[in-house]
Amino acid sequence: MVIAKARAVDGPDKSFREAEIERRDLDQHDVLIEIKYAGICHSDIHTAHGDWGEVKYPLVPGHEIAGIVTEVGSGVTKYKAGDRVGVGCMVDSCGECKNCHDGEEQYCLKGNVPTYAGVDKYGEPTQGGYSTHIVVTEDFVLRIPDNIELDAAAPLLCAGITTYSPLNHWNAGPGKKVAVVGMGGLGHMAVKIAHAMGAEVSVLSRTLNKKEDGLEFGAEAYYATTEPETFEKLAGTFDLIINTVSAKIDISAYLSLLTLDGAMVNVGAPAEPLEVNVFSLIGHRRSFAGSMIGGIHETQEMLDFCGEHGIVPKIEVISADYIDEAYERVLNSDVKYRFVIDTSTI
Numbered sequence: 024m025v026i027a028k029a030r031a032v033d034g035p036d037k038s039f040r041e042a043e044i045e046r047r048d049l050d051q052h053d054v055l056i057e058i059k060y061a062g063i064c065h066s067d068i069h070t071a072h073g074d075w076g077e078v079k080y081p082l083v084p085g086h087e088i089a090g091i092v093t094e095v096g097s098g099v100t101k102y103k104a105g106d107r108v109g110v111g112c113m114v115d116s117c118g119e120c121k122n123c124h125d126g127e128e129q130y131c132l133k134g135n136v137p138t139y140a141g142v143d144k145y146g147e148p149t150q151g152g153y154s155t156h157i158v159v160t161e162d163f164v165l166r167i168p169d170n171i172e173l174d175a176a177a178p179l180l181c182a183g184i185t186t187y188s189p190l191n192h193w194n195a196g197p198g199k200k201v202a203v204v205g206m207g208g209l210g211h212m213a214v215k216i217a218h219a220m221g222a223e224v225s226v227l228s229r230t231l232n233k234k235e236d237g238l239e240f241g242a243e244a245y246y247a248t249t250e251p252e253t254f255e256k257l258a259g260t261f262d263l264i265i266n267t268v269s270a271k272i273d274i275s276a277y278l279s280l281l282t283l284d285g286a287m288v289n290v291g292a293p294a295e296p297l298e299v300n301v302f303s304l305i306g307h308r309r310s311f312a313g314s315m316i317g318g319i320h321e322t323q324e325m326l327d328f329c330g331e332h333g334i335v336p337k338i339e340v341i342s343a344d345y346i347d348e349a350y351e352r353v354l355n356s357d358v359k360y361r362f363v364i365d366t367s368t369i
Contacts, residue, residue: 029154035073051098061152062087085152111180168330186213188317209267
């Protein structure tokens with residue numbers, strides 16, 4: 024058993040503190056990873072603050088994990104000590120249902136095991152990447168391309184796959200017009216990936232404050248949604264809209280921007296319900312959908328795609344002592360564009 028150093032929170036209004044957590048002894052197919060970097064996702068904040076329901080504290084968040092394999096179980100065939108690897112939002116699934124067999128473990132019919140705030144097959148609570156070590160079954164470990172630095176790789180394990188998966192599923196590519204709502208941690212990755220796929224990309228953001236960055240990341244146009252003429256000008260324009268914001272917005276207004284058979288896909292997860300006027304859908308056979316990360320095969324595909332195209336998030340590396348301040352800055356949209364914890368500071 025490994026005793027890992029960690030940063031934990033004891034309640035929705037509590038600050039992070041130093042902690043120690045136990046990582047299980049290696050089972051036959053387990054991999055022990057020394058975590059080097061862990062990204063801060065908005066989902067971490069929602070969970071730590073109890074926004075999505077009851078949470079068992081103390082909680083160690085973190086599902087954007089990059090590190091080095093230090094030990095493997097006797098039956099492991101995919102990895103060896105020294106490999107550069109990552110762990111994303113889930114660490115196990117039933118492996119038996121149709122969705123798991125189809126490589127869609129994130130939609131496991133029995134429920135996947137989340138990297139934190141879950142319960143593993145041994146009946147123990149899962150704790151995440153704001154720590155120095157983690158043990159994960161080899162089938163849920165990802166290989167990080169050699170040309171991607173570990174600090175930049177960490178956010179790809181959530182922000183990268185969360186945006187890659189719907190772009191891939193809804194066939195973003197040449198000849199398709201894609202709009203990205205929001206230019207935060209998820210949004211800036213959506214812009215980069217959609218551009219690399221060959222789509223014509225536009226950003227829909229409250230203000231034009233990040234326009235220069237958006238164009239640099241690959242957007243061909245950038246619009247302020249606080250300007251009423253934006254929705255008039257762009258009506259019926261886009262084949263696909265990826266909504267990355269974790270706040271309540273006027274979904275029906277955005278649906279009006281879709282073409283015939285266009286789709287709006289929500290990847291942001293606000294705590295409050297979203298309302299939809301059905302006439303915004305039926306008028307042009309539009310779709311309003313959701314997407315949750317991606318399966319393990321698709322996540323590896325995303326990492327390889329990012330390696331091939333030189334796609335990495337724009338990050339700010341921080342000390343573990345700065346987590347509380349980082350959370351406040353994320354809530355105030357004051358980060359460009361992803362905080363990443365240097366776990367050597369834990």
